[in-house]
Amino acid sequence: MAFEALSENLNNTGEKTQEYVETTAEYYKLRLFKSSMKFATSLISMLVLGSVALLLLSFMSFGVALYLSRxxxxxxxxxxxxxxxxxxxxxxxxxxxxxMIVKTILEKFSELIVEEDDTSPSDIANERAKSKKTKGTP
Known part of the structure; x- marks a missing residue:
């Protein structure tokens, strides 16, 4: 009887470990996708704003140059x-x-990648374990 219980506990441990690894892998995939999308949208936004600013600067410079020439x-x-x-x-x-420019860019993009409100895989696993215990699942 004790051998069967030990065997069952070992099987449950293996299943739980595999479930944890799969959950952790999914978490990191989602976090990578989220970070890459934030990076891509921020980069595109900066490129668009930079292009518009460059056009504005070009036309203003051309106008001032003509005015000074006159x-x-x-x-x-x-x-x-x-x-x-x-x-x-x-x-x-x-x-x-x-x-200063390098520091500003590094700070901006590190804010996009690292967030304080991100939960770690261990927190997610602990929440799942608690919810299963309250539901009565062994």
Whole structure:
């Protein structure tokens, strides 16, 4: 009788272990899908907004360059002034802003991947075990 009970407990343990592994695998698949979708939508959103901002900046720069050319009196002088301005902005960004840009991007995307409200597989397994005990399932 004790051997049968031990055998049954071992079978139940094997089944529970297999169920836990399958549940954990499903959890990580869903979490990977969620993270990749958040990353993809965020990336697409940034690309669209960046494209619109680039178009806006291009047209504004072109207009200011034409206006400066008219004020200075030489046809290409406004374009050189605007080009020089963007060169200075680029150099400042390259030498002083790279670390800040990398830090901001890493923080943004790590927030998308790691969330505080995510439950771990062990929490899910514990909740399932509690719910089965309350239902009377051995």
């Amino acid at each position: 004020i200075i009196g030489y046809p290409s002088s406004g374009f050189f002034v605007i080009g020089g301005f963007f060169l200075v902005v680029f150099l400042f960004t390259y030498f002083f802003g790279r670390k």
